[in-house]
Amino acid sequence: MSALAEPSLAEATVPRPFAVAERRRETADTWTLELEPLGGPALTPLPGQFTMLYAFGIGEVPISVSGRNGERLVQTVRAVGAVTEAICASEPGAVLGVRGPFGNAWPLELAEGRDLVIVAGGIGLAPLHGALEHALNHRERYRGLTLLYGARTPADLLYRVELAELRERGGLQLEVTVDAADEQWRGHVGVVPKLVGRAGFDPRDAIALVVGPEIMMRYAIEALADRGIAADRMFVSMERNMRCGLGHCGHCQLGPTLICRDGPVYSAAAMAELMEVREL
Amino acid sequence: MLEPGALDALIEALAGRGLRVVGPTVRDGAIVLDELASAADLPTGVGDVQEPGGYRLFERGDGAFFGYAASPHSPKQFLFPASTRLFRARRNGGAAVEFEEPDAPERPLALFVRPCELHAIAVQDRVFLHGQHVDRDYASRRRDAFLVVVECGSPASTCFCTSLGTGPEAEGGYDLALTEVVDGEHRFLARAGSERGAEVLAALPQRPAADADRAAAAEVTAGARDSISRRLDTGDLRGLLERSRESPRWDEVAARCLTCANCTLVCPTCFCSSAEDVTSLDGTESERVRRWDTCFSIDHSYIHGGAIRPSSRARYRQWLTHKFGTWNDQFGVSGCVGCGRCIAWCPVGIDVTEELAALRAAEEVPDADH
Amino acid sequence: MQTIDELLREAPLFVALEPAQLELIAGCATNVHFEADHVLFREGDPADQFYLVRHGSIALETFAPARGHVLIETVEPGEVLGWSWLFPPYRWHFDARALTEIRATAFDGACLRGKCDDDPALGYALMTRFARVMIERLQWTRMRLLDVYGNVGAR
16 A cells, blocks of 8 residues: 655644635535645645645634645535635635645555446545546556446536536546436436446446445445445545544544544445444 | 652752652642642642542641542643643734744653553553654653652552552652652652663662561552452453443433533543634734543534534443543553542542443343343 | 347346246337437326336426426436326326436336236236335435435534
């Protein structure tokens, strides 16, 4: 497994200033920011990792890395509280603090030579975007490549322009669905797990990456398991309250594991039992 | 062997090395940890009586300096302070923001601790120093800390260090160890545990320890060991707690637990923290401050949408399971050192040894009515 | 171009039915083809058929004043459209419109109901399969009701 990008001792505690180079609105409450380092080397996160983003005077939150654009970090943020609202409101030129990258990465090397199946719901496509990008840039390493993606309504879909381009380009199986349609929508209407039944992949030789609200992940894993994918061939990204990202604050515990340190990527086999325990 | 008077010399010697000497002292009817100017600051002739939900001091009448057990304070007050600055952010006109590291902490520490507290420090070392990331603040305070461990002669009824192998004797990990003997002749057996410990010891007024002295000191800790009545069956606690996730016992303890967080405050190994921003009035400067946090707060498990553990049942289960079970998965050691503070300082007297025994009993008789 | 028999044998809906049973069902089936935007049926129309979609996507819709046509769900290849033929008053509850070009197998409801009356074993086999389809649809619909993507904190 390739070495994870790790911050030095200083970077782990004190943020580095990054400027917002570009800001794109994805949906009513979600923006994608491209962050440029102000002095110092660029960060080299692997798909699946996250950073702690700091908004001056307000606070810090863990945000998954969606990709890299040259020296820039590409991160998609949903405004759900004071800190994320401040981050989403940051115009180009504004400075945010960045610590990280932290956590582990999607096991893409496991999928080489196999069918890679990416299943995303809502904002869940953000932490998977880096994996998708990597697979597209190294398409020959993977046999089949499938993206099954769904959101609440067409207006809630992320990366719409990019998805349309992907559809044109081909080279992967792309199915997008919504829970509820609008007047223009002519695609699938239904939940993401429903797409799993018909998707073309060989369950005996496939690796699945799944991210979405926990309920959706449970059902998607069930649907993938029904197709015949083994629990240790499916991977999820887990989320809990996170304050430090260093394994020191005790918040991101999920039973025996610390998500910032042992995750956020876990195999479905490791999470199956824990996901069933209420209020864990 | 040291005379009682040598304690002043010890404190002076430590202060002379530029160390901030911290040890037990009486305040507000309890023994707390604070800076010591001399041996006169120590709780001389003071003893304590502890029980579930109860703590009080009394006059021993024998002039012992260390005739008591665990206090509501523990070394974490100084190695892992309740409030400490993580970094400072400064706006330099316009949008630019600069980040500064905090100032280094003041003088290094010299701490008077108990054997169980020595183990607690080792547990926190695992969390803050031996993981993938090192906590800078803890590392800087810990690195030069001089540890004086005082073996126990007067355990409380709440102590159960013997079940966890953390006392009443001290076995390594210290700079200096003292055992107080008050059998007619008031004296201390002193042993060095490190080079600088030996240096400090060599400079104190002393006489060589005779066999009788060693025997007397051994009797003190042996007596302490015998008088510890609270026991904990530590057999596969990790497995027990993993299997007990749905035990009805959690509902029972939840009916009593106030989620007041006293246990996490007094526990010498609890390390949960949170961070918040303190901004200057003109908005140009913001400090990010780390504060103690507790898994008993609803906020602890909050993610957008709500708390993962809203019920007190889930929060008590989290604390006990973490302390005795999943701490092993996360850090390779038990989180508990058997000091019994949580038992004494719980306002409703919840006893962790009793709760664990009940969980074990519930397992063995699965069909019994609860 | 597959025969109806071949199509039925491959369809998940009819899996593990005996050849004789498949033959009975095939007797009530015809292959159909629709252009995109063709309206297959409207709410309230007599429901005498159900469809097994082979190619294309059909929109299940309803019409609401001021909202216009509301797309409820899409029915995809391999899925069944319609169970109103099973119970009186045999009327459609929604509109169905082809979103794309459609190739499907249409089954005559009255014909099948008659054969099920004559052959209870066939009736039972078909009912259990349809029940399964309905339960699955219900599960997915419940999941949409959960509104998992909604921002709970904002409610």
